[in-house]
Amino acid sequence: MKISVITPVYNAEKYIIQAVESALQFEEVYEIILVEDKSPDNALQVCKQLAEKYNRVKLFQHPDKGNHGAGPTRNLGLEKATGDFIAFLDADDYYLPNRFDAEKELFKDPKVEGVYGALGVHYYSEKAKEQYYSLFGDNLTTVYKKHDPKDVFPGQIHMRGSFGLFSIDCLTIRRDSMMKKLKPFFKTTLRLHQDTEFLFRLSYYLDLYPGILDKAVAVRGVHENNRITAVDSKKIKPATTKVLLWKEVDDWAKNENTIPEEVKMHIKRIHRSYRIALAPTSKKWGMIVRYLITDYKSIRSGLYNINFREDLF
Known part of the structure; x- marks a missing residue:
């Protein structure tokens, strides 16, 4: 397997080293594509240091060096990726050692176009836990039981309360299948929730299979400056x-x-x-x-x- 890991980087100076090194532990990870999105902190300099230190780390920015949001930033990463498989990792999250255990077996079958697993949660500070524990708890973000690929799209849309949701950090996609069947990739019209919309369409067009669902294969890092927590904490309705x-x-x-x-x-x-x-x-x-x-x-x-x-x- 040759996996390209795509990581949009914004305001993640404190976390990006951990994210990158959690992906580098896998021989299957062929390259880590960092796309820096005009961070207000020192993330760009940290990314440059990572790209100099590790030959599998490749750093890109938008042509205008501007801030475009997570959707266009992931799209640029997809354009630059050269691996046979695509995985995603947010800059403040990290992979666990079992991240690709299921993929190594499941992708031996050519009909498997994508594999999804379970996401855990880690609070980077007591303040973050105090603020967001009621939102994330200590729960796994996952589809709760194994389903046939044809049931994944209607399950995500129609039965979201009992079916569960999978996370982009725990998704691995066969690159050729995505390139042929899914255009556009991430919607540039959405500043938030573009990953949710992407996962809906992906589960409709591609045959996605369950990997490890009973324990986490990656971890969501929760801190006070998460873009999504700004929404969930009612700063944005x-x-x-x-x-x-x-x-x-x-x-x-x-x-x-x-x-x-x-x-x-x-x-x-x-x-x-x-x-x-x-x-x-x-x-x-x-x-x-x-x-x-x-x-x-x-x-x-x-x-x-x-x-x-x-x-x-």
């Missing part, structure tokens, strides 16, 4: 970012003839629920009443998918 995510998913699903109609409708209803959440109070009740009359399940779906009291009002 969650509905603001989620409505953009589900608009992208809804627009995409409309044009895919083989997606079952009930799944398309479920996506539409989630999109509607976040649109209601973002609407001015003067319009909100009118939208609720209209959907109660014309499509009650839109309201019921919204109650399931968003925090009705906090996100909606």
Whole structure:
């Protein structure tokens, strides 16, 4: 196996060495693609030192040396990758020694186009744990049991509460399959949740198989400056970012003839629920009443998918 590990780097001066060295422990890792995204800290200099120290570490920036966000930054990493397989690793996360154990066996079968595993959590400080333990706990982020590849997409979309979710840090993809079947890669229109949208489409187009689900193969590092925790801590209203995510998913699903109609409708209803959440109070009740009359399940779906009291009002 020749695995290209793609790592977008932003504001990760304190963590990037650990991330890189956790990937270097594997002979299967052919290269680590660092794409620095105009960090406000000293991350660029640390990345330069890593690229000088390790011949498997390659450093890139956007042509304009600007900040473009995680989606375009991962896309640039994909353009530069030359391995047969693609894996991702956020700059403040790290791999565990069992990260590619399942992949080494499963990818012997050519029909396996991707493998996903379980993500653990580590709090870098007591303050981070105090702030975010209620969000992440000590839980694994994973699909909770093994499913046939054809069930992964509808499971991610339609049964998210019981099916579970997999993380991009624990995903390994056959590069040729992704290049042939998935375009665009990460949506540049999304500043946040672009990995969630990517995983939805990936699980639709590619046959993804479960790897190690009962224990972590990688670890999410939680600290006070995570981009996603800024959203989850209500610095940014969650509905603001989620409505953009589900608009992208809804627009995409409309044009895919083989997606079952009930799944398309479920996506539409989630999109509607976040649109209601973002609407001015003067319009909100009118939208609720209209959907109660014309499509009650839109309201019921919204109650399931968003925090009705906090996100909606």
